Amino acid sequence: MSTPAHLKSLIVPLRAAMADFSEAGVRAALDELLSDDATVRISHPLGDMSAAAFYNRAYDPLLAALPDIERRDLIVVAGSDADGGNWVGCMGHYMGTFVAPFLDIPPTGHLAHMRFHEFYRFENDRVVEVQTIWDLPELMMQAGAWPMVPSLGREFCVPAPMTQDGLSDHDTQASQASHDLVIDMLTHLSRHPSEGGPEVMQAERFWHPRMNWYGPAGIGTGRGLAGFRNWHQIPFLNALPDRKGGTNGTLSAHFFANGNYVAVTGWPNMQMTVTGDGWLGIAPAGQKITMKSLDFWRIDGDRIRENWVLVDLLDVYAQLGVDVFARLREFNKARVPGRISYPTGTAA
Numbered sequence: 001m002s003t004p005a006h007l008k009s010l011i012v013p014l015r016a017a018m019a020d021f022s023e024a025g026v027r028a029a030l031d032e033l034l035s036d037d038a039t040v041r042i043s044h045p046l047g048d049m050s051a052a053a054f055y056n057r058a059y060d061p062l063l064a065a066l067p068d069i070e071r072r073d074l075i076v077v078a079g080s081d082a083d084g085g086n087w088v089g090c091m092g093h094y095m096g097t098f099v100a101p102f103l104d105i106p107p108t109g110h111l112a113h114m115r116f117h118e119f120y121r122f123e124n125d126r127v128v129e130v131q132t133i134w135d136l137p138e139l140m141m142q143a144g145a146w147p148m149v150p151s152l153g154r155e156f157c158v159p160a161p162m163t164q165d166g167l168s169d170h171d172t173q174a175s176q177a178s179h180d181l182v183i184d185m186l187t188h189l190s191r192h193p194s195e196g197g198p199e200v201m202q203a204e205r206f207w208h209p210r211m212n213w214y215g216p217a218g219i220g221t222g223r224g225l226a227g228f229r230n231w232h233q234i235p236f237l238n239a240l241p242d243r244k245g246g247t248n249g250t251l252s253a254h255f256f257a258n259g260n261y262v263a264v265t266g267w268p269n270m271q272m273t274v275t276g277d278g279w280l281g282i283a284p285a286g287q288k289i290t291m292k293s294l295d296f297w298r299i300d301g302d303r304i305r306e307n308w309v310l311v312d313l314l315d316v317y318a319q320l321g322v323d324v325f326a327r328l329r330e331f332n333k334a335r336v337p338g339r340i341s342y343p344t345g346t347a348a
Helices: 004-019 023-033 051-065 136-142 172-189 224-239 313-319 324-331
Strands: 034-042 047-050 070-080 086-097 111-123 126-134 207-214 221-223 254-258 261-265 270-273 288-291 293-300 303-311
Touching (some): 034 051, 086 254, 111 261, 136 313, 172 303
Parallel strands (some): 207 303
Antiparallel strands (some): 070 086, 270 288
């Protein structure tokens, strides 16, 4: 079994290449990191692709849109899941001057940020699988082009851990206790509503009273249990009461812990039926959907203090028959398309 420190060391060259992003540097780092037959899975609309197509389909258009782009990692954790799979999980932002359209999102000429949750599975020191969510709705909002309902929570550039230790080495002796706390919390979470009201979730037992839940753009961030409940949990559970998570049929969930941090990835790792009053402005249709949720938790003492969550919301909309990008193009067709002639941080 590879140690967390060793696994994290394998991702260092890619992180360094993306901090000072250049096509040659990033292509070389990806070629060195990924096995030839690696599977790359990125959130909608980019989808699944081969290792050979990864740069051309994902990073090449992103670099064209943000030519002075830089990668800023805020959390890097590593560990092994219950099946012995070795993972590295990264949370951070891609940042740069937004001067050309990206996936039809119109440019702003200003600094833009897009959160990423990226998970890499290793075999023999090479990546064999990538699971990634890029928060494209966040980029749409900064461009004033988000065509869906407003977020209930707070939208802002999500911060690093308040302890500023997201890139540090961690006490691996704490890993199992952290893992067990999150699993226990999720087990109790799943008891509602089938086994009773909100009290069966025992939220106060698991969550710090000053916790922050950093949700994806389109949902937003909630402060404290009240913020979490009002701006995410109550609408979510009202619309999706039969949600199931973990490993079940077509679902997959890979949990691993690194000191006070716990991470999970799955493609998908949740399934549910849209009922009640609907969700995210979508009328209920009794339709079953799956969901990809890539999460990080930070444990403070014996409770969860911070939780970073990205959900592939664009894929959820697509499953419900809503083409967010078609709406974006329709609502923004009066805007001048094309590249903004504007100096960026790459200019001499």
